[in-house]
Amino acid sequence: MAAVLYGREHLQIEPVAVPAIGPSDLLVRVRVALTCGTDVKVFRRGYHARMIVPPAVFGHELAGDVVAAGEAVTRFRVGDRVVAANSAPCNQCFFCQRDLQNLCEDLLFNNGAYAEFIRIPGRIVERNTYVIPETVSYHDAALIEPLACVLRGLEETGVRAGDTVTIIGLGPIGLMFVRLAKLFGARVIAIGRRKKQLERAQAMGADELISTAHNVRPIERVRELTGGRGADIAIEAVGKPETWHWAVDMVRRGGTVNFFGGCPNESKVSLDTSLLHYSEITCKASFHHTPAHVRKALDIVTQRGITASDFVNREEPLSNLLEVMRHLMSHNGHLKTAIIP
Numbered sequence: 001m002a003a004v005l006y007g008r009e010h011l012q013i014e015p016v017a018v019p020a021i022g023p024s025d026l027l028v029r030v031r032v033a034l035t036c037g038t039d040v041k042v043f044r045r046g047y048h049a050r051m052i053v054p055p056a057v058f059g060h061e062l063a064g065d066v067v068a069a070g071e072a073v074t075r076f077r078v079g080d081r082v083v084a085a086n087s088a089p090c091n092q093c094f095f096c097q098r099d100l101q102n103l104c105e106d107l108l109f110n111n112g113a114y115a116e117f118i119r120i121p122g123r124i125v126e127r128n129t130y131v132i133p134e135t136v137s138y139h140d141a142a143l144i145e146p147l148a149c150v151l152r153g154l155e156e157t158g159v160r161a162g163d164t165v166t167i168i169g170l171g172p173i174g175l176m177f178v179r180l181a182k183l184f185g186a187r188v189i190a191i192g193r194r195k196k197q198l199e200r201a202q203a204m205g206a207d208e209l210i211s212t213a214h215n216v217r218p219i220e221r222v223r224e225l226t227g228g229r230g231a232d233i234a235i236e237a238v239g240k241p242e243t244w245h246w247a248v249d250m251v252r253r254g255g256t257v258n259f260f261g262g263c264p265n266e267s268k269v270s271l272d273t274s275l276l277h278y279s280e281i282t283c284k285a286s287f288h289h290t291p292a293h294v295r296k297a298l299d300i301v302t303q304r305g306i307t308a309s310d311f312v313n314r315e316e317p318l319s320n321l322l323e324v325m326r327h328l329m330s331h332n333g334h335l336k337t338a339i340i341p
Contacts, residue, residue, distance in 0.1 A: 001013055001014065001015055001016070001115070001116055001318060001319075001341065002014070002015075002016040002057045002112070002114060002115030002116065002318075003057060003058065003059065003114035003115065003318065003321045003322075004016065004055050004056065004057055005042065005043065005046065005047075005052065005054050005055065005056055005057075005058050006046075006054050006055045007046040007047075007054055008044065008045060008046030009043060009044060009046070009325075009326075010046065011043060011321065011322045011325060012322075013318060013319050013321060013322070016057065016115065018116075018117050019112075019117060019118065019119035020119070021068060021069075021070050021119050022070055022122065023070040023071050023072040023073075023122070024070050024072045024073060024121075024122025024123075024125060024126070025069075025070045025073070025119055025120060025121055025122050025125060026066055026068070026069050026070070026073060026076060026082070026084075026119070026120040026125050026129065027066070027067050027068035027069075027117055027118075027119055027120075028062075028064040028065065028066055028067065028082060028084065028117065028118050028119075028120055029064050029065045029066075029067045029116065029117055030062050030063075030064040030113055030115060030116060030117065030118055030341045031063055031064045031065060031138040031340070031341075032062065032063050032064070032138040032139050032141075032142045032338050032339070032340065033059045033061060033062045033113035033114050033142065033338075033339045033341065034061040034062075034139075034142045034143065034312065034336045034337070034338055034339070035061075035324060035325075035328060035336050035337045035339065036060065036061055036146060036172075036336070037171060037172070037173065038060075039058060039059055039060070039325075040325060040328045040329060042058055043058075043325045043329070044329060050109060051109045051111055052111060056111065056112075057111065057112040057114060057115050057118075058111045058112065058113075058114060059111060059112065059113030059114035059115070059339070060086035060109075060110070060111050060113050060145065061086070061113060061142050061143070061145050061146065062083070062084065062113035062118065062142055063081070063082070063083045063132060063138040063139075063141040063142040064081075064082065064118070064138070065079065065080070065081055065082070066078050066079060066080045066082055067117070070122070072122070073122075073125060075125070075126075075129075076125070076129070076131070080131055081131065081132040081138070081141075082120075082129055082130065082131055082132060083129070083130055083132055083141040083142065083144055083298065084110070084118075084120045084124055084125075084128065084129040084130075085124065085128035085129070085144070085145055085148070085289070085291070085294045086109060086110050086111065086124075086145055087107050087108060087109045087110065087124070087128065087288070087289075088107075088108050088121075088123040088124040088126070088127040088128045088291070089101035089102075089104035089106075089107055089108075089127070089290070089291070090104050090105070090106040090107075090108075090123075091127070093105040093106060099290075100290075101290040101291065102152070102287055102288040102289060102290050103287070107288075108121060108123050108124065110124055113339075114318060114321055114339055114341070115318075115341060116318075116341045127291050128291045128294055130144075130294070130295070130298055133302050135302065136298075136301060136302055137308065139308035139312055139338055140301050140306075140307055140308045141298070141301065142308070142338075143297075143301060143306060143308055143311060143312075144294055144297040144298050144301055145289070145294070145297075146172065146173060146176065147176055147180075147297040147300065147301065147306055148289035148290075148293040148294040148296070148297040149173075149286070149288060149289045149293075150173060150176040150177055150180055150260075151180060151289075151293050151296055151297055151300070152286055152288075152289050152290065152293040153177070153235065153258055153260050153286035154177070154180055154181060154184060154235075155293075156258070156284060156286050157233055157235065157256050157258040157284060157286075158233075158256060159181060159184045159186055159233055160184070160185070160186075161184065161185030161186065162185060162186070162187070163184075163186045163187070163232040163233055164186070164187045164188075164189065164225075164226055164231045164232050164233070165177075165181045165186045165187065165188050165189070165231060165232065165233045165234075165235065166188075166189040166190075166191060166222055166231040166233070166234045166235070166247075166250055166251075167181065167188060167189070167190050167191065167201075167206075167235045167237060168191045168192075168218070168234065168235065168236050168237060168238055168243050168246060168247060169191070169192065169236065169237035169238035169239075169243065169261060170190055170191075170192035170194075170197035170198065170200065170201050170237075171197070171237070171334075172311050172335055172336050173237050173260070173261075174190075174192070174197075174201075174235075174237040174238075175197075175200055175201060175204055175310070175311065176306065176311070177235055177237055177260075178190055178201050178204045178205060178206050179204045179205065179305070179306060179310070180300075180305075180306075182204070182205035182206075183300070183305050186233075187207050188201075188205065188206045188207050188208075189206070189207065189208045189209075189210060189222060189225060189231065190202070190206035190208070190209050190210070191209075191210045191212060191218050191222075191246075192209075192210075192211065192212065193211065193212045193213045194213070195211070195213075198211055200310075200335075203310075204310060208225050210222070218246055218250065219246055219249045219250045222250040223250070226252070229252045229253075230250055230251050230252035230253075230255060231250055231251050231252060231255060232251070232252060232255055232256070233251065233255060233256050233257075233258070234246075234247035234248070234250050234251045234255070234256075234257050234258070235247070235257075235258045235260055236257070236258065236259050236260055236261050237260050237261045238261045239261030239262050239263050239264075240261070240263060241263055241267050241268070241269045243261070244259055244261075244263065244269050245269060245271070247259065248271055248272070248275065248276070248281060248283070249275075251281055252279075253279040253280060253281075254279070254280050254281070255279075255281055255282070256281070256282040256283075256284065257281060257282070257283045257284065258284050258285065258286055259283065259284070259285040259286075260285070260286050262287075271283075308338075311335055311336050312335060312336045312337070312338050313335040313336070313337075314335075314336075314337040314338065315337070315338045315340060316337055316338070316339055316340070317339075317340055317341075318339055318340065318341045321339055324337050324339070
């Protein structure tokens with residue numbers, strides 16, 4: 001059985017053939033597949049320009065067991081508990097040669113986690129699949145793909161111990177930013193709308209909370225909390241032009257902004273060029289992950305820096321995925337659901 005996406009909000013749970021594998025591939029029995037904001041967007045739109053052409057099985061955060069291995073596979077064997085990332089770079093193109101594997105010109109994506117079995121293509125087997133340590137659960141291991149994206153975002157932004165970091169948006173990704181920024185030794189100001197999200201951010205170590213639900217002016221509040229100077233770093237994890245503007249307006253002179261949240265297609269923002277120039281504000285955006293960040297994310301999970309109990313609050317069978325997707329569409333900011341095929 002698998003979840004097949006046929007188009008906009010058109011999802012069916014139906015029998016599919018067990019994927020055939022090639023000499024370099026793995027066949028993995030999915031034990032846990034986690035929901036993701038990207039999957040919800042794919043469900044709503046009915047496609048993904050780079051990853052999903054319907055009809056197709058989708059889902060990409062998974063952990064499971066190897067049940068078959070191609071004859072050329074040497075690193076894994078039947079019975080191994082594994083976690084596979086959803087992509088692998090070519091390691092040969094212009095961007096890969098410049099250590100920007102996330103921008104690879106031939107980045108191979110893999111989807112199909114919402115199913116009983118998934119084929120892991122040889123390139124991902126070779127470059128972005130890992131044995132799950134005995135102390136790590138399937139649920140925890142399945143977190144490493146989004147965690148790797150967040151980890152790369154923090155590293156690219158240059159977060160250092162002692163920095164004041166504002167994080168706008170407290171869905172699962174924003175909460176991961178809160179936790180990792182604290183692991184980096186930063187002071188975290190968490191900005192969100194829902195009380196429950198703010199409570200979760202506080203539980204994960206946020207030092208100050210700003211609610212946007214009651215006409216609070218978050219930019220002014222951040223400056224109050226930083227002696228009028230502004231934050232060292234602002235991370236936007238919402239994906240709206242308005243909050244992109246907030247991020248720029250709440251950093252100090254010489255500060256750095258990370259536009260992590262992807263806005264809807266064809267969105268435009270108009271930034272104050274004088275502010276950017278005379279305050280020397282650095283604006284960055286982070287997309288996806290690299291194999292190095294996936295490995296680091298697995299290390300963090302293994303060391304219990306991040307656990308599924310903080311980010312996964314529901315468990316549902318594959319047969320309920322349509323209901324889960326509809327629920328996530330109408331409950332923005334909800335935590336992850338573990339789908340058990």
